[in-house]
Amino acid sequence: xxxxxxxxxxxxxxxxxxxxxxxxxxxxxxxxxxxxxxxxxxxxxxxxxxxxxxxxxxxxxxxxxxxxxxxxxxxxxxxxxxxxxxxxxxxxxxxxxxxxxxxxxxxxxxxxxxxxxxxxxxxxxxxxxxxxxxxxxxxxxxxxxxxxxxxxxxxxxxxxxxxxxxxx
Amino acid sequence: xxxxxxxxxxxxxxxxxxxxxxxxxxxxxxxxxxxxxxxxxxxxxxxxxxxxxxxxxxxxxxxxxxxxxxxxxxxxxxxxxxxxxxxxxxxxxxxxxxxxxxxxxxxxxxxxxxxxxxxxxxxxxxxxxxxxxxxxxxxxxxxxxxxxxxxxxxxxxxxxxxxxxxxxxxxxxxxxxxxxxxxxxxxxxxxxxxxxxxxxxxxxxxxxxxxxxxxxxxxxxxxxxxxxxxxxxxxxxxxxxxxxxxxxxxxxxxxxxxxxxxxxxxxxxxxxxxxxxxxxxxxxxxxxxxxxxxxxxxxxxxxxxxxxxxxxxxxxxxxxxxxxxxxxxxxxxxxxxxxxxxxxxxxxxxxxxxxxxxxxxxxxxxxxxxxxxxxxxxxxxxxxxxxxxxxxxxxxxxxxxxxxxxxxxxxxxxxxxxxxxxxxxxxxxxxxxxxxxxxxxxxxxxxxxxxxxxxxxxxxxxxxxxxxxxxxxxxxxxxxxxxxxxxxxxxxxxxxxxxxxxxxxxxxxxxxxxxxxxxxxxxxxxxxxxxxxxxxxxxxxxxxxxxxxxxxxxxxxxxxxxxxxxxxxxxxxxxxxxxxxxxxxxxxxxxxxxxxxxxxxxxxxxxxxxxxxxxxxxxxxxxxxxxxxxxxxxxxxxxxxxxxxxxxxxxxxxxxxxxxxxxxxxxxxxxxxxxxxxxxxxxxxxxxxxxxxxxxxxxxxxxxxxxxxxxx
Numbered sequence: 001x002x003x004x005x006x007x008x009x010x011x012x013x014x015x016x017x018x019x020x021x022x023x024x025x026x027x028x029x030x031x032x033x034x035x036x037x038x039x040x041x042x043x044x045x046x047x048x049x050x051x052x053x054x055x056x057x058x059x060x061x062x063x064x065x066x067x068x069x070x071x072x073x074x075x076x077x078x079x080x081x082x083x084x085x086x087x088x089x090x091x092x093x094x095x096x097x098x099x100x101x102x103x104x105x106x107x108x109x110x111x112x113x114x115x116x117x118x119x120x121x122x123x124x125x126x127x128x129x130x131x132x133x134x135x136x137x138x139x140x141x142x143x144x145x146x147x148x149x150x151x152x153x154x155x156x157x158x159x160x161x162x163x164x165x166x167x168x
Numbered sequence: 169x170x171x172x173x174x175x176x177x178x179x180x181x182x183x184x185x186x187x188x189x190x191x192x193x194x195x196x197x198x199x200x201x202x203x204x205x206x207x208x209x210x211x212x213x214x215x216x217x218x219x220x221x222x223x224x225x226x227x228x229x230x231x232x233x234x235x236x237x238x239x240x241x242x243x244x245x246x247x248x249x250x251x252x253x254x255x256x257x258x259x260x261x262x263x264x265x266x267x268x269x270x271x272x273x274x275x276x277x278x279x280x281x282x283x284x285x286x287x288x289x290x291x292x293x294x295x296x297x298x299x300x301x302x303x304x305x306x307x308x309x310x311x312x313x314x315x316x317x318x319x320x321x322x323x324x325x326x327x328x329x330x331x332x333x334x335x336x337x338x339x340x341x342x343x344x345x346x347x348x349x350x351x352x353x354x355x356x357x358x359x360x361x362x363x364x365x366x367x368x369x370x371x372x373x374x375x376x377x378x379x380x381x382x383x384x385x386x387x388x389x390x391x392x393x394x395x396x397x398x399x400x401x402x403x404x405x406x407x408x409x410x411x412x413x414x415x416x417x418x419x420x421x422x423x424x425x426x427x428x429x430x431x432x433x434x435x436x437x438x439x440x441x442x443x444x445x446x447x448x449x450x451x452x453x454x455x456x457x458x459x460x461x462x463x464x465x466x467x468x469x470x471x472x473x474x475x476x477x478x479x480x481x482x483x484x485x486x487x488x489x490x491x492x493x494x495x496x497x498x499x500x501x502x503x504x505x506x507x508x509x510x511x512x513x514x515x516x517x518x519x520x521x522x523x524x525x526x527x528x529x530x531x532x533x534x535x536x537x538x539x540x541x542x543x544x545x546x547x548x549x550x551x552x553x554x555x556x557x558x559x560x561x562x563x564x565x566x567x568x569x570x571x572x573x574x575x576x577x578x579x580x581x582x583x584x585x586x587x588x589x590x591x592x593x594x595x596x597x598x599x600x601x602x603x604x605x606x607x608x609x610x611x612x613x614x615x616x617x618x619x620x621x622x623x624x625x626x627x628x629x630x631x632x633x634x635x636x637x638x639x640x641x642x643x644x645x646x647x648x649x650x651x652x653x654x655x656x657x658x659x660x661x662x663x664x665x666x667x668x669x670x671x672x673x674x675x676x677x678x679x680x681x682x683x684x685x686x687x688x689x690x691x692x693x694x695x696x697x698x699x700x701x702x703x704x705x706x707x708x709x710x711x712x713x714x715x716x717x718x719x720x721x722x723x724x725x726x727x728x729x730x731x732x733x734x735x736x737x738x739x740x741x742x743x744x745x746x747x748x749x750x751x752x753x754x755x756x757x758x759x760x761x762x763x764x765x766x767x768x769x770x771x772x773x774x775x776x777x778x779x780x781x782x783x784x785x786x787x788x789x790x791x792x793x794x795x796x797x798x799x800x801x802x803x804x805x806x807x808x809x810x811x812x813x814x815x816x817x818x819x820x821x822x823x824x825x826x827x828x829x830x831x832x833x834x835x836x837x838x839x840x841x842x843x844x845x846x847x848x849x850x851x852x853x854x855x856x857x858x859x860x861x862x863x864x865x866x867x868x869x870x871x872x873x874x875x876x877x878x879x880x
């Protein structure tokens with residue numbers, strides 16, 4: 001989803017026009033997954049598949065959050081550990097640990113997540129813009145948020161930034 | 169700026185392929201005949217045909233400037249063809265045609281680079297003007313009349329045949345078989361020529377409204393009777409080049425109808441298609457020797473027209489017979505896909521055959537079947553490889569052309585010798601080799617061969633320089649050498665320059681002559697003080713080196729001052745599949761290309777030497793080699809850190825050797841090289857001793873060692 005769409009959705013909610021504010025159309029779908037207690041999401045158009053963690057071949061001379069490469073049906077795919085990328089402590093892989101493979105502009109990567117949760121619709125009325133506080137480390141990767149019931153807010157990742165972020 | 173017409177994009181590839189092929193053919197003919205300094209009849213016809221085809225397809229694609237250019241060149245050759253003796257000064261014709269060919273290539277490249285976008289439409293007016301002048305000049309020489317036509321160039325006759333007159337001419341037009349809607353095509357044709365005609369009649373008359381008439385046209389042709397005030401030939405040409413017109417014949421008005429059946433008869437023999445178009449040429453004037461005499465106004469009789477048809481048929485049959493269509497052109501992407509699939513099959517095959525589930529089982533018939541399968545997949549792989557192999561001749565031919573141009577421009581007398589141009593290499597290699605070879609050839613011409621003939625004579629060399637381009641297969645590699653017998657490289661000059669530019673990495677006295685010569689391959693190194701049109705900007709040699717290395721090749725400079733220079737390029741035959749030795753380090757598997765391994769051995773602690781900074785070395789047969797611990801180099805955890813527990817492999821690259829230390833040898837395997845994923849290309853993996861990865865029999869991934877960068 002482009003940033004314009006998000007802005008428009010947010011603007012609609014805040015607009016005085018009741019009709020617009022009540023618009024709750026579906027903008028797309030996200031796949032949600034857990035990292036620790038937090039629920040994250042990625043829009044499904046970027047997702048190619050979900051696989052279990054198999055043997056990952058390490059590659060030298062790369063940052064520590066790149067765990068290596070795996071063979072997904074004869075395609076060699078690099079694997080990013082989201083935990084390490086977001087600066088969280090590593091935990092051992094369990095039965096729930098998954099690799100979600102993404103395809104963005106022909107760049108294929110897999111990301112390791114603690115567990116996959118759900119696929120759900122994105123409603124215009126639930127979208128919130130990400131805070132523009134650049135001091136908080138992980139905000140860089142969050143494109144927008146989806147408010148759920150109670151405290152259940154999902155952070156939707158910006159795939160472009162996740163993949164293109166040049167290591168400083 | 170112009171844009172490609174929508175709907176034409178799909179045809180573009182075909183157009184580029186065809187036109188480039190024709191241009192290459194043209195160059196080849198020109199180069200071949202230039203040495204003989206005369207055109208053969210067949211060559212002229214061939215050039216004419218090439219120009220005509222290019223004109224037609226360019227017009228179809230909507231590239232008007234290209235079409236007009238080809239048209240004018242065609243006109244010029246029309247005169248030459250009709251009067252082969254007319255050319256007194258061949259070289260100016262050559263220069264013109266080469267210019268045409270170059271302009272074409274430039275424009276096509278421009279279009280190719282901007283597919284889907286706007287491209288710059290080049291202006292060929294000047295060249296076209298030259299062509300018109302040349303044609304008129306030839307024309308006037310041919311007809312013995314003073315040249316005055318240039319003033320009325322636009323409307324002037326395209327051949328020696330006299331212009332128009334008010335005679336009525338009947339033409340029977342046949343459309344290409346199966347092109348459909350003949351009646352509408354006929355109607356379009358009429359519309360095209362209507363303006364030029366003072367009188368116009370056609371049969372069937374109801375082409376615009378009656379679809380039934382197309383049958384009549386298919387069966388008996390479309391009969392047009394016209395007369396014109398100015399140029400009859402111009403109209404005939406219009407008819408000839410109109411879309412889907414296969415042939416036309418001229419019939420005299422009265423006997424038009426009975427003639428139709430007769431004239432159509434020979435047409436039936438036309439074999440379907442190998443040559444793009446068949447055109448019935450206007451009856452040729454009297455045979456060559458009498459050519460300069462002005463031909464009489466031709467009496468367009470049926471007889472002659474028929475003769476022409478038969479003639480054209482014979483020509484076509486000859487062309488068709490000589491080159492049976494046993495070739496097809498295939499999109500390279502499809503071949504690449506095929507190639508990839510074969511690679512996968514080979515991996516999957518070993519996945520099946522050495523499947524861990526089978527371990528310890530007695531499987532006699534399975535093993536036999538597996539052996540058969542292996543043999544077949546091996547053959548499959550060889551065949552796919554051979555499909556991708558193309559001869560280097562194309563690249564070599566281009567060099568021929570470059571040498572020719574530079575010979576003229578630099579005024580150096582150089583003989584160009586090519587050997588082994590039929591050597592075949594992978595298509596992708598040919599593509600990436602063209603630039604490096606071109607650059608080296610230019611360098612040899614520009615800097616290699618002495619500027620002053622006196623220098624050569626006083627050095628005891630023949631006046632005529634020699635530039636040699638050779639290719640040969642040698643033990644799984646293609647060796648391409650570009651050598652000249654020129655001044656050679658002066659090591660002192662190189663050294664001085666290298667010093668000035670701070671290129672030296674060790675004391676001056678440590679450099680061997682060979683090392684000094686290879687300094688010229690460094691980026692930014694150009695010894696030529698003067699930058700010329702052809703070379704000397706210093707962005708060349710390092711690009712050459714990079715290009716060669718891109719296909720896993722090496723380049724060596726071997727030069728002797730005063731004797732000449734050799735550039736030797738070695739390229740492995742295929743890129744994608746290598747014989748590898750699998751080794752483990754910790755839980756990682758590496759593949760070392762077998763071609764770089766000299767030997768592998770166990771080592772005893774007492775064989776190890778240490779230098780002052782504690783680096784380990786080993787003495788083998790009197791030569792001391794450094795030891796490179798893989799687990800340290802790549803930061804891998806492993807339990808085997810004592811040299812005597814693991815294994816050493818002596819590998820060599822670029823004349824440098826090193827012993828690499830690994831945990832264990834697994835065995836030999838053919839592997840398909842895969843590049844690292846795109847995402848990782850931002851990290852410098854390739855520069856640190858790894859060239860790619862490969863998927864092994866059990867589906868796990870092994871990293872392929874690049875001995876070059878590992879050692880370097």
